[in-house]
Amino acid sequence: MFAEIGHFTVLLAFAMSIVQSIVPLIGAQRNWAGWMRLADTAALAQFLLIGFSFAALTYSFVVSDFSLAIVAANSHSAKPMLYKITGVWGNHEGSMLLWILILVFYGALVALFGRNLPSALKARVLSVQAMISMAFLAFLIFTSNPFLRIAVPPADGNDLNPLLQDPGLAFHPPFLYLGYVGLSMSFSFAVAALIEGRVDAAWARWVRPWTLLAWVTLTIGIALGSWWAYYELGWGGWWFWDPVENASFMPWLIAAALLHSAIVVEKRDALKSWTVLLAILAFSFSLIGTFIVRSGVITSVHAFANDPERGVFILAILTVAIGGALTLYAARAGQLRTTAVFGLVSRESGLVLNNLLLVVATAVVFFGTIWPLVAELTTGRKLSVGAPFFDAAFTPFMIVLVAILPLGAILPWKRAQVGKSLKNLRGAMALSIALGVLVWSLQTGGRMLAPFGLALAAWLVLGAAMDLLVRARFRDNPIRTTLRRLRNLPRSDWGKAVAHAGLGLTVFGIAAITAWEQEDIRVVDLNERFTVGAYDFELTKVIDQNGQNYSAQIGSVTAYKGSREVAQLRPEKRFYPVQQMPTTEAAIDIGLTRDLYVVLGDKQDDGGWTIRTYIKPFSNWIWIGSLVMALGGCLSLTDRRYRVAGAARPSARRVAEPAE
Template identity: 70%
Template sequence: MIAEFGHFALILALGVALVQAAIPLVGAQRGWSNWMAVAAPSAVVQCGLLLAAFLALTWSFVTSDFSVQLVAMNSHSAKPMLYKITGVWGNHEGSMLLWVLILALFGATVGLWGGALPPGLKARALSVQAMIGVAFLLFILFTSNPFLRLDTPPLDGNDLNPLLQDPGLAFHPPFLYLGYVGLSMAFSFAVAALIEGRVDAAWARWVRPWTLAAWMFLTIGIALGSWWAYYELGWGGWWFWDPVENASFMPWLIAAALLHSAIVVEKRDTLKSWTILLAIMAFSFSLIGTFIVRSGVITSVHAFANDPERGTFILAILAVAIGGSLMLFALRAGDLRSGAMFSTISRESGLVMNNLLLTVSTLVVFIGTIWPLLLEIATGNKVSVGPPFFNLAFTPFMVALAVILPPAAMLPWKRGQIGRVMQPLWGVLALSVALGALIWALQTGRSMLAPVGIALALWVVLGALTDIAQRVKLGRAGWRESLRRAGNLPRADWGKMVAHAGFGLTMFGISAITAWEVEDIRIVDTGQSFTVAGYELRFDGVEAVQGPNYSAEIGSFTLLDGKREPVLRPEKRFYPVQQMPTTEAAINYGITRDVYVVLGDSQGAGRWAVRTYIKPFANWIWAGSIVMALGGILSLTDRRYRIGHAAGRKLRGAAVPAE
């Protein structure tokens, strides 16, 4: 009965979504307050019903109800409880249910805590949000029903893909979906503003928190996925330009551009059309990512489905959502013009340049991702676009972004002087160049990647700190006055500094690990010691171990550093139900390096193939991502995002009940 209850809740949620999509929109057009008021409770009820459906599916997984087809295909009675729960979204149908639940959750949040929003904008935005929900609920019910029963249940299930049975992958999809789907709220506000024909500073202030939250969740989700690939797959890499990795990276780049563009709308009442277009593009790339993952057009460790029927359905949703919103944008773009003027040297111009670099870099990633697919459709020829293309085509835009970031962030609004802005930055620039030159001198004969990348990283980090130092008059006023100014600075300014510094830290980690990584592949005897890049390890042997739903061969390597001598235990696992082996790397983490060991195949007589990496500053990549996310959290706490109720009351008075 639990599965039938979940199925029924899905059908009811579709009915509520249809009501939410139609009645508030008509009420907003007619100015009927009681029809508009339907939006908020409908959003809450829809979220409640979808939560009930999700909990019903979770219960089926937890109790190993193999009469439910999805459970039989993606679970096993011997699987640890954590992976029984995460198996709910470790498949196509369950992940789509999580997708629409998060969509409804964002709508319910606006319904519950959006009381200060103008009633017309709120009703239209929740109506658009519900339209997206209707489309995906129809998709789930007609092509991806997670509650189908089996006439003859098996004694046990097929188990979950072993690569997904990992703590990093347990939390990676929910964070990624919170980011992916969270951008739907910015999209809904953008379409609502186009329908209403008004975009102003207040609209930008309403849309920024939702975009910021989505960007923050995307940052965490992408970082978790990258970290999982680093330690789980045994390849020693952290980013592979996989099409599905790109599918999450593109919305992240556009969301970052949208955040900066919305600042200009809020502060200077200009770039309205550009900001609306970015809001549409951000969610459009999320939909494109959904299509890539679930259409079967690519083969990837990340891909969920390969059913062309599902892909066609999603493609239709994508065409209506993107095509309809862009058509509405074309019709309304003329109404969004602004007479605000600004100089070439100004913060507005700096933010425009920032947006252009982020947008063009997104298009580069998009072309590299989609071109092989288009070429295969057109000619039947298969081509591979890999890291060399992306590194060569994408990197220059990130370099340019890093170069302009510190001065652009410090420019005044409307008109500025580059010499005046650079005055406190000359010392930072000199120090950054000097560090780059020192690194180049110390690593004679190696590539320029590390010197240039690390110099740019220091430039970005110290530039962000200099910006705050200038704002609080550090060194130019007494320490009490500087503390007072620091306390009075808006939290969004502190968040900006932290996020920019996190970007610099990630750049540092990427540059260091790419330029200085050392790889060693060899065959070693039990008891033998060997040295890699100055680090000595001793191979102590391999033991067989039985896990809860797998068997494993676990190697033992002692890192002979003369101090604690930690033991690294890489594994080769075999999952009998899925008949699939996996590799579990062993990593000795450090601030300045990781010692990374992968156990290969047995060569007989106690000899094993071993791959060892020394990865300098690898953890700085994810530390920078965490710092960026913390910057987003800090900005979200800014009191300026709490919309005043006076404006809401004033606008609410214009609506009347329907007769």
């Protein structure tokens, strides 16, 4: 009965989304205050209705109600409680309901905390947001109903994919969806502004916190997914350029470009047309990602569905949303004129170059992801675009971006002199180059990637620190005054510097693990020692052990450095009997400067065991840097200017004048 009520609340939310899509939009057009206020009530009602529906589905998983098809297909009575709950979104139908829950959650946030928004703009934003939820609620109801019953319920369920029974995957999808779906707010603000014919500095100030929140959560979600792939799949890699990984990476890149572009609109009243286009594209790539994951066009461990009917439905949503927004943009773009003028060398120009590099890099990823699908449709041949293409085509743009970032951040607005700005960065540049040369001289052979990567990483971190010092006018003030000025800098300035430094840490981690990683695969007898790099390893025993819903063979490996024991590692080979599926659980001794990574393979006929061993230098800096980037975004979000964004929007200033 609880499930039927959950289904009914989905239907009510669908009806509410139709009302919210139409009534406030008419009210904003005719300046009817009551009709515009309905948007707040409808947005909150949608969130409560979908929240109840999601709670009903979660309850069905918790109590193992196998009369629901989704529970029978994705749960089991012996499964740990954490994975019963995460099983709610470990499948297509449940994850789609989570997607919609987060979508209406953002709408509710605007209704609750958008008091400073002009009533007409707020009504239009919530109306556009409701159009998106209406489309996906229709998709859920007509193609992906999570509340379908089974006439004859099974005695037990089919269990969840064992690869998804992991804490990293418990939290990865919610964070990823908070980012994916959060970009819908940028889209709604852009479309609402185009309908209204008005884009100005206040609009940019409203868009930035929503985009920043989406970017932060998307950063965390991507980092969690990368960490899960690193330790769970047993391949030892952290990024595979999988189509679904790319589907989350492309919106992240465009959102980063949007954040930087919105700064120019807010500070200099320039790049308005470009910023609106980026806001549309950011969510468009989220929709493209949803199509890739749920249409069945790719086969991936991340993919949810392979039903062509669902794919066609999502494609229709994608076409209407993106096509409609771009058509409206084409009609209005000529009106988004600006009077701002800036020199070829200026912070505005630096941000434009930043945007171009990010957008071209996104285009490279998009082309590499979609080309095999296009080739198969047009020629019937199956093609594969793998890591070598992405590494060769994507990396140069990121190197240039990293190289210009510290200089672009320190340039003055409107007009600048490169020599004068570089004067503040000479120390950072010299130290970065010195660190790269030192690493090159210390490494015996090896690739230039590590020294070059360290130099770029140091350039980013030191450049971010110098940016703060320049803003505190450290050259003109004593240390105590400089420290006081640093403490009083806006949190958005601190957030920018921390995020840039986090990118530097990630760059160093990527360069170090790519250049210095050591791998060894061999057959090892019990109590036999073997050497990998500077470490010795010994497989002392392998035991059989049963978990709550699996059986496992667990190895015991002792790691030594010289005569000193440094780690006890317990790699596992698990077997899940319900799904008849084996998994590999790598054992990792985590360190700040290296990971010892051991994978237990199959037992050989002669009694030995296959062991794969990696020494992974500085690998954790990849995820430390990602979390530091997210922390920088959070610091910016706490800036008071974003909490009161647009409170004093000028009423007489119309940036988009009627077409002549």
